[in-house]
Amino acid sequence: MDLQAKGIWFPLVIALLLILYVLVMKKRQLTWRQIYMTFGIVCSAAWILDIITSIYFEAFVFGSNHGIGIADLLVISTVPSCLSIIYLNYWTEARRWLLPILFTLISLLIEWLSMNAGYYRHLYWGLHYSLINFFIIYRWLLPWHKRIIGVHHARI
Helix, strand or coil: CCCCCCCCHHHHHHHHHHHHHHHHCCCCCCCHHHHHHHHHHHHHHHHHHHHHHHHHCCCEEECCCCCCCHHHHHHHHHHHHHHHHHHHHHCCHHHCCHHHHHHHHHHHHHHHHHHHCCCEEECCCCHHHHHHHHHHHHHHHHHHHHHHCCCCCCCC
16 A cells, blocks of 8 residues: 555645545535535546646655555545645636635645645646646636536525
8 A cells, every 4th residue: 555655654644634624614605415516527637737747747656665555545546636626616707816826836746745745846846837727727727627617506
């Protein structure tokens, strides 16, 4: 499971905390069905993009140098998906600039702390690329996803 990878404790703790928060947060904008759809779509996109950029382009390394382990896949599956669900649960048109900035900073902080814990290393990547990607995802892609799945107001 690659639990011996240096610093793996940090992203696993973050993943656990995010999962717990998603389970107990007041569902303001999303139903459980929309949470399920968002989790699956974001999880799939994260797997594809992270595996392509880390293995084929060698842009960064998770955990250890032997590729992506099961613990890495758990982190790749849960952290972006849970952050997206939390983001969409609080996203409104009135917060269309505040929330993308806030969640971009949260995502950058998680990435930076993962690097400091020794779990994640940049090779041909940099935080400035992550900043651009996170902002595009939070400002435009996730609100677009929200429109597609038909979120108006959650009725649970």
